[in-house]
Every structure is written in structure tokens, then in C-alpha cells.
Amino acid sequence: YKLALTLITILAFITRFWHINHPDQVVFDEVHFGKFASYYLQRTYFFDVHPPFGKLLFAFAGWLVGYKGEFLFDNIGDSYIANNVPYVAYRAMPATMGALTVPTVFLIMWESGYSLPACIVSAGLLLFDNAHIGQTRLILLDATLVFFMAVSVLCYVRFYK
Structure with missing residues (x-):
């Protein structure tokens, strides 16, 4: 159980952080x-x-690396490199949340009483889901929402267990 959880967590971080610096331009709703x-x-x-929570988390990530917020993300395609934006720090926050969602799914299944193979398959479905990987590698709010929903379900299961 612990070995499977550890391996799944490591794989989740690898898949979410692999080449997180690409593309080095503003993409999609990163503008907002x-x-x-x-x-x-x-x-x-x-x-x-x-609500401001997710955007405040991004601001916190920027603050942690000493960013002052000079770049206003005006247009899709604007270069992060040319404008000295710590975009990897911004993208690391949703990537971390997305990676932590995978072991949370594993724990939901485990705490619900499912077998180890069922827990691995459930977490594996999210681990290798292209949509989830894509959403959690950009400066978007979806990773925060999904992570806290999964943690809420885990807390609910643990409370009633």
C-alpha cells in the first residue's frame, strides 16, 4: 500500500512537471x-x-520568488522570457495541486475499502489523463478546484469511516 502510494505520487509529480517551462509564452486563459x-x-x-482564492495562490507563488507583478499578461503569445516573468513558479502551483490530486484519489479509494489493485487503477486513470495533465501544467484555476474537491471527498470518507 505505502509503496504503491509513493510510486504513484512520484509519477504524478514527474508527469505534471516534465518540461513545465514549455511553452514559454502566455497560453489560453493564463491571460486572465x-x-x-x-x-x-x-x-x-x-x-x-x-472568488479570489486561486488567484491569491498564484500571487503567493509570485511573491515567494520575489516577483512584483510588472507583467500584465495582456495577450496570448506574449513571451515570458522577454518580459522576465517567473512563469515556472506560477505554473508550479497548479502542477503541485494536480500531482497531489492523484494520491488523494488513491487514498479515497483505499479509505473506502477497495482493494489495492482497484486503488492503483483509479489513481492511474487520473495519473495518465491527458486532460488533467494539460490543465494542471498551466496558470489555470482547475487544478486548485479539483484538488480541494478531492480532499473534501477524502475528508468526508474519513469522517464517516
Whole structure:
């Protein structure tokens, strides 16, 4: 059980962090969430209809590496390298959340009373899911949402167990 959990966790981190620096340009909705994180780091007032938690986590990741939020993620395709943006630190936060979701699924199954092979298959389905890997390698909020939903389910199972 512990060996399987350890191996699955290591594989999850490898698959989420492999070449996380590619592409080195603003992609898809990184335009929005990177911009919000920059606004938080600049302490600039802005209006957003969504809850701030995920964007505050991105701002925290930027703050940890000493980033001041100068780049505003204006256009898809803007270069991170040319603008000196610590985009790998920003992308590391959702990658970590995505990687931790995989062992959380394993633990949900284990705590629910399923066999070791069933736990491995369940976690493996998420481990090698291209959509999940893709979503958790970019500056997007999905990894945070999915991780905390999985942790909530795990807590629910543990509470009623």
C-alpha cells in the first residue's frame, strides 16, 4: 500500500512537471489568471466576479520568488522570457495541486475499502489523463478546484469511516 502510494505520487509529480517551462509564452486563459495575480501583487484594485482564492495562490507563488507583478499578461503569445516573468513558479502551483490530486484519489479509494489493485487503477486513470495533465501544467484555476474537491471527498470518507 505505502509503496504503491509513493510510486504513484512520484509519477504524478514527474508527469505534471516534465518540461513545465514549455511553452514559454502566455497560453489560453493564463491571460486572465496571471493578470489577476499581477494585480494582487501590485495591490491594484480590480473587479472580478469569481472568488479570489486561486488567484491569491498564484500571487503567493509570485511573491515567494520575489516577483512584483510588472507583467500584465495582456495577450496570448506574449513571451515570458522577454518580459522576465517567473512563469515556472506560477505554473508550479497548479502542477503541485494536480500531482497531489492523484494520491488523494488513491487514498479515497483505499479509505473506502477497495482493494489495492482497484486503488492503483483509479489513481492511474487520473495519473495518465491527458486532460488533467494539460490543465494542471498551466496558470489555470482547475487544478486548485479539483484538488480541494478531492480532499473534501477524502475528508468526508474519513469522517464517516
